[in-house]
Amino acid sequence: MEMTLQLTIDCADPQRLVAFWSEALGYIPEPPPAGHATWRVYWAAMGVPEEELPAGAGDIPESIVDPAGQGPRVWFQQVPEPKATKNRIHLDLKVGGGRDVPLAVRTQRVTTTVERLIKAGASVLRITDEPDMGQYAVLLQDPEGNEFDVV
Secondary structure (H helix, E strand, O other): OOOOOEEEEEEOOHHHHHHHHHHHHOOEEOOOOOOOOOHHHHHHHOOOOHHHOOOOOOOOOOEEEOOOOOOOEEEEEEOOOOOOOOOOOOEEEOOOOOOOOOHHHHHHHHHHHHHHHHHHOOEEEEEEEEHHHOEEEEEEEOOOOOEEEEO
């Protein structure tokens, strides 16, 4: 049996997170299936009742995919309630290269990525700088407050 993984993130504004996480992960917005101008048109053709589709849903992609086809699809599911507590699961963007790479090089790679993501809408929550332990990482949050690490 073949299995694939999809990551689903509840949010208020799917288009905002599509833009942010496309930048963060190097993904692209997922195009609608062939023969359909938008996801909304596709969903209607599949029989999804109009009342189940929020205003604007599917007019712009609400999911992103790895252009290389390696990583999981990420779907940003619009929900009415705001994020209330700390995430119970989070992403680690591993850009440093691992412990075989000198700490100064890993730190620079992390810093460069963090600066790029701040410009895209992220905010820094905490920096872990422990050179004696060979560790440098930054905890951030995306535009809707979902936590993730850059290591």
